[in-house]
Amino acid sequence: xxxxxxxxxxxxEILPRAAHLDHTGEFPKDLIQKAADLGLMxxxxxxxxxxxxxxxxxxxxxxxxxxxxxxxxQAIITVNNSLVCDPIVAFGSESQKRRYLPGLSSGxxxxxxxxxxxxxxxxxxxxxxxxxxxxxxxVLNGTKTFVTxxxxxTICIVYARSAPDPGAKGxxxxxxxxxxxxxxxxxxxxxxxxxxxxTAEIILDSCRAPKENLLGEPGMGGRxxxxxxDGGRLGIAAQAVGIARAALEDSAAFARERRQFGxxxxxxxxxxxxxxxxxxxxDAARLLMYRAAYLRRQGRPYTKExxxxxxxxxxxxxxxxxxxxxxxxxxxYIQDYAPERYFRDAKIxxxxxxxxxxxxxxxxxxxxxxx
Amino acid sequence: xxxxxxxxxxxxxxxxQWDFAIDPATKRQVRMGKPLVISTYDxxxxxxxxxxxxxxxxxxxxxxxxxxGEVKDAVRLALAMGADEAVVIDDPQSPQRLAAxxxxxxxAAIKRIGRFDLVLTGCESADWVERAMAPFLAExxxxxxxxxxxxxxxxxxxxxxxxxxxxxxxxxxxxxxAVLSVTSDEAIRPRLPxxxxxxxxxxxxxxxxxxxxxxxxxxxGAKGVEVKDxxxxxxxxxxxxxxxxxxxxxxxxVARLRALKIL
Ligand SMILES: Cc1cc2nc3c(=O)[nH]c(=O)nc-3n(C[C@H](O)[C@H](O)[C@H](O)COP(=O)(O)OP(=O)(O)OC[C@H]3O[C@@H](n4cnc5c(N)ncnc54)[C@H](O)[C@@H]3O)c2cc1C
Numbered sequence: 001x002x003x004x005x006x007x008x009x010x011x012x013e014i015l016p017r018a019a020h021l022d023h024t025g026e027f028p029k030d031l032i033q034k035a036a037d038l039g040l041m042x043x044x045x046x047x048x049x050x051x052x053x054x055x056x057x058x059x060x061x062x063x064x065x066x067x068x069x070x071x072x073x074q075a076i077i078t079v080n081n082s083l084v085c086d087p088i089v090a091f092g093s094e095s096q097k098r099r100y101l102p103g104l105s106s107g108x109x110x111x112x113x114x115x116x117x118x119x120x121x122x123x124x125x126x127x128x129x130x131x132x133x134x135x136x137x138x139v140l141n142g143t144k145t146f147v148t149x150x151x152x153x154t155i156c157i158v159y160a161r162s163a164p165d166p167g168a169k170g171x172x173x174x175x176x177x178x179x180x181x182x183x184x185x186x187x188x189x190x191x192x193x194x195x196x197x198x199t200a201e202i203i204l205d206s207c208r209a210p211k212e213n214l215l216g217e218p219g220m221g222g223r224x225x226x227x228x229x230d231g232g233r234l235g236i237a238a239q240a241v242g243i244a245r246a247a248l249e250d251s252a253a254f255a256r257e258r259r260q261f262g263x264x265x266x267x268x269x270x271x272x273x274x275x276x277x278x279x280x281x282x283d284a285a286r287l288l289m290y291r292a293a294y295l296r297r298q299g300r301p302y303t304k305e306x307x308x309x310x311x312x313x314x315x316x317x318x319x320x321x322x323x324x325x326x327x328x329x330x331x332x333y334i335q336d337y338a339p340e341r342y343f344r345d346a347k348i349x350x351x352x353x354x355x356x357x358x359x360x361x362x363x364x365x366x367x368x369x370x371x
Numbered sequence: 372x373x374x375x376x377x378x379x380x381x382x383x384x385x386x387x388q389w390d391f392a393i394d395p396a397t398k399r400q401v402r403m404g405k406p407l408v409i410s411t412y413d414x415x416x417x418x419x420x421x422x423x424x425x426x427x428x429x430x431x432x433x434x435x436x437x438x439x440g441e442v443k444d445a446v447r448l449a450l451a452m453g454a455d456e457a458v459v460i461d462d463p464q465s466p467q468r469l470a471a472x473x474x475x476x477x478x479a480a481i482k483r484i485g486r487f488d489l490v491l492t493g494c495e496s497a498d499w500v501e502r503a504m505a506p507f508l509a510e511x512x513x514x515x516x517x518x519x520x521x522x523x524x525x526x527x528x529x530x531x532x533x534x535x536x537x538x539x540x541x542x543x544x545x546x547x548x549a550v551l552s553v554t555s556d557e558a559i560r561p562r563l564p565x566x567x568x569x570x571x572x573x574x575x576x577x578x579x580x581x582x583x584x585x586x587x588x589x590x591x592g593a594k595g596v597e598v599k600d601x602x603x604x605x606x607x608x609x610x611x612x613x614x615x616x617x618x619x620x621x622x623x624x625v626a627r628l629r630a631l632k633i634l
Contacts, residue, residue, distance in 0.1 A: 001447055001569050004408075008563055039566030052566035256389065 002054065006062035009038060014069035021072055021196035022341050027152055028073060028196055033107045035077055040066075042105025045085050050102035056231070056296040060238040060289050067242025068249075071345035072196035074242065078235035079148045079197075080104060084111025084157055087173065087228045091216040096175060100155060112153035113232075114144035114176075114202050115225055122358050124159075125168045125222055129204060131160035136211050138162070138174060140204040143186065146352075150200030151185055154178045157228075158204065159221050168222025173215040182207030193344035230303050231296070232353045233310035237289040240313035240349040241282060247317075247324035247342045248278045254328055271327060278320045285313035304366040311359035314349035321346040372429040372525055374420040374489040375481055376454070377504065379410045380437055380445045384497040391603065397467050398601045400498055402441070409445045412493025414561040416553040419523060420491050421453045421562070427525045429488070434480060436460040436473055439579065451564035451572035458484065458578045460585065469596055470499075474507030479585040481512060487548055489530070494519050494552040505552035515549040521556035 013031055021028055035041055043059050045051020054062075059081070066074035085104050088096060103109035120126045129142025140160050147156075155177060162172040176183055186201030216224055252275055255266030265271050292305035321342035325332035332339040350356045382391075382405040392401040409417070420431045433449035435442045439461035446457035460480055465473060481490060490512070495502045502518070509516030521540070522533040534541045535554050545551070553559070564572070582588050613623045628634040 001444060001451065001572075002566060004444075004448065005563055005566065005569060012563075037565070038563055043566060047567060047570075053570055054566060253387070 002058045003061045003065060005038065006040070006065035009035065009040065010065045010069035014066060014073050018070035018073070019335075019338065019341070021070060022193075023195075023335065025195040027076075027198060029152070031073060032076060032110070036105065036107025039105070040077060041080050041107055042085050042101060043081050045089055045101050045105050049089075049097050050105040051085070052105075056234065056293040057290060060234050060293045063235055063238035064242040064245070064286070064289075067239040068246045069242075070196070071239055071243050071342075071348075072194040074239050075194045075197040075348075076110075076149055078232070078239065079113060080111045082232040082235040083113035083228055084155060086231045087157060087215060087224050088175070090227065091173070091220070091224050092175075093212075095212070096215070100175060104155060109154045110149055110152050111155045111157065112147050112149040112202070113228070114147050114150075114156050114158045116146050117143060118145050122355060124225065125171065126166075127159060127161060127171065129158070129160040131162040131172055131174065133162075133211065134208075137208040138211060138214065140174065140176065140182070140207040140209060142204050144202040144204070146189065147200050147202050148197055148352075150202050151188055151198035156183070156202060157215065158202075158209075159225055160204075162218050162221075165219070168226075169219055171221035171225070172218050173221040173224045174209050175213045175215055176204075176207065176209045180207055180209055192347060193341070194348055226303075229353055230306045233306040233359075234289060234293055234296070236349050236353050237285065237292070237306070237309040237313040240310070240317035240346065241286050241289060243342050243346050243349070244278070244282045244285065244313070244317040244320040247320040247339060247346075248275065248282060250338055250342075251275060251278065251324045251327040254331070258329075265327070274323045274327060278323055281312075281316040282320060285309070285316040288312050304363055307354070307359040307362040310349075310353065311356055311363065314346070315356060317342075317346040317349050372423050372427045372488045373432075373486055374423060374429065374491060375432045375434050375484060375487050376413070376417045376420045376449070377477055377490065377492045377508075378413045378417065378433055378435045378445050378449060379493070379496050380407045380435065380442045381410045381496060381498040382406070383408045384411060393601055393603065398598050399467055402466060407441055407444070409448060410493050410497045412495060412497070412553055412555065414493075415555055415559045416491035416493050416551075417449055417452060417454065418559045418561040419553050420489070422559070423489075423523060423525060424453070430455045432484060432487075433457045434460075434477065434484070436462055436476055436480075437465045438463045443577070446577055447569075447572050448564065450575045450577075451569040452562055453564075453568070456578070457575070458580060460580050460582065462582055469598070470501045470503040471507055471596065474504055474511060476582055476585060476587045477504075478508055478511035479587045480580060481508070483580075483585060489548065490514065490550040492550070492552050494554040502552070505550045509550040512548070512550065515545050515547070516551075517543050517545055517549065518552040519554045520551050521554050522558065523551065 039052035042051035043054045047053040088100055104111050115124050117127050132139045158174045158176045159171055161170045163170040182205050184203050186203045189199040255271050258265045288309040292302045292309045295302035324339040325343050328339050331337045394401045424431050431454045433446050433454040435445050450457050492504045505518050506516055517532055519535045520532040521535045524531050530545045532543050534543050613620045
């Protein structure tokens with residue numbers, strides 16, 4: 001039934017605007033508020049903190065529906081849910097939960113996740129942003145880059161080095177409100193796809209965050225960042241599955257209608273095989289995603305499985321959207337049809353929250369049993 | 372205003388045409404493996420019931436007849452949207468039955484539920500389009516009946532409804548209890564339930580009755596009506612090219628359109 005709600009919301013509210021949002025890059029503020037009103041911005045946040053109290057399997061099912069309509073809109077929603085609400089639920093103090101989760105769930109606030117820096121992407125644990133305790137406040141200095149929701153967000157999860165230890169050890173996580181002194185939005189990126197979600201630089205210039213806004217313990221930031229990404233990768237897997245499904249659905253419909261050489265193109269075996277392969281890869285991706293989400297629901301480790309789901313789903317999305325453009329021929333290349341959007345949107349799923357190469361690093365570590 | 376809304380689950384009418392198939396044995400649409408939804412106008416009826424409840428208070432009960440395993444979602448959705456209570460009458464054969472029979476079972480269930488001011492149905496089901504349920508129910512319950520209503524307003528205990536007809540609309544004052552069949556209106560847009568209402572709906576009790584519980588085991592209401600055959604209408608398109616200069620083509624076109632009685 002959650003799927004029904006997500007699908008109805010996606011087809012009624014998101015889909016009719018997906019092309020426009022892609023062409024203009026507008027942030028769909030009202031749409032996000034509607035999502036929040038239905039309980040879709042704090043889906044897995046416990047009810048006592050204003051969330052919907054949903055389980056991780058229902059979560060990915062719903063995310064797939066949003067992404068099927070618009071990967072850009074889904075990116076905005078999944079970041080707020082997975083990358084911002086999740087770590088506060090998992091690592092926040094009681095007062096942090098009570099202070100931040102209701103607003104993030106109700107649409108009053110929007111969250112963003114600030115890990116990447118200009119010189120630390122895949123090697124996130126080498127980050128340089130610094131945090132220093134000064135009386136009753138942490139003072140943060142540094143520049144975060146490629147922050148999804150960076151422009152509109154009011155609550156930022158910021159990772160910074162609070163001790164001289166190199167690597168993950170010295171990193172701490174902080175809840176930083178945009179209204180704190182010393183934080184501002186820098187360059188706003190122009191990009192290939194997911195255009196209606198903003199991607200921005202966040203500059204911390206002696207930004208002061210109250211002492212109690214440390215998330216978890218000092219030095220726990222690396223762990224928080226990675227645990228959060230496990231969940232986040234499920235959101236990206238769902239995004240990829242949604243895009244791939246859109247590519248398949250549009251292609252199947254087109255193949256039934258489009259006639260060449262006196263028959264529908266769906267009667268050519270070349271097209272049939274492409275559709276069959278798309279359908280099979282999408283199902284495989286979805287099942288990997290369900291498995292990882294199911295493990296998470298049971299409270300079991302799911303790092304490897306989340307990486308597998310994200311890796312496979314994102315490559316399936318890239319492949320399927322590429323096929324969709326091809327099946328549509330010239331129509332696949334022009335903006336009146338959606339496949340070129342799927343093609344552009346799909347690419348990001350192979351990059352953020354760990355590139356495909358990094359997913360392979362994570363998976364192979366588990367395979368080899370190395371730490 | 373206590374309202375009972377009858378909800379039928381049908382194969383999603385939004386499915387593409389090529390997904391539509393008829394089972395030659397039952398002479399009914401194939402349901403197996405297809406997504407089921409609350410029939411379009413029934414969902415409108417539910418929305419109208421909820422709007423009336425918000426204005427005048429009272430209770431909304433969702434009532435559905437069908438194979439129990441299949442119809443659970445319909446009543447859960449109704450509860451999530453705001454219905455107070457839900458009743459499922461289990462009848463694995465119901466997709467094969469016609470309106471008269473089903474009406475007798477639903478009427479028995481409505482009598483068992485007891486007090487009601489209104490019974491709402493959709494004006495037609497999205498699959499079978501018999502348009503018969505509301506009149507049958509009204510007859511069985513001895514209630515007033517107005518079909519194809521698009522609006523309803525309660526005024527000191529009485530109800531004024533707008534009935535849509537081919538010529539326009541009629542405003543009808545109805546005595547209660549009444550059975551109304553609901554069509555569409557811009558003001559009736561079925562609401563999306565909130566996630567937390569969906570979760571809460573999972574915990575609300577649903578009454579499960581059988582036909583036997585209602586003494587309707589062999590209602591035989593469909594006697595005298597038998598479906599002999601059903602078929603999917605075939606639509607063919609033919610393209611004709613008219614030869615010649617533009618003036619000749621125009622003349623030929625007019626002649627053809629006259630011959631086809633289009634002009
Ligand atoms: C639209 C968008 C939104 C984003 N949103 C966010 C956000 O909200 N928050 C956030 O913190 N970040 C965000 N990011 C950043 C994103 O997570 C990083 O871009 C990504 O992790 C890759 O880092 P990088 O760009 O520095 O590339 P690099 O790490 O420099 O990688 C360059 C290439 O080298 C490869 N490579 C690197 N290391 C290895 C290795 N060990 N083995 C093999 N190959 C390797 C990579 O796979 C890649 O192909 C976003 C990025 C984009 C484009």
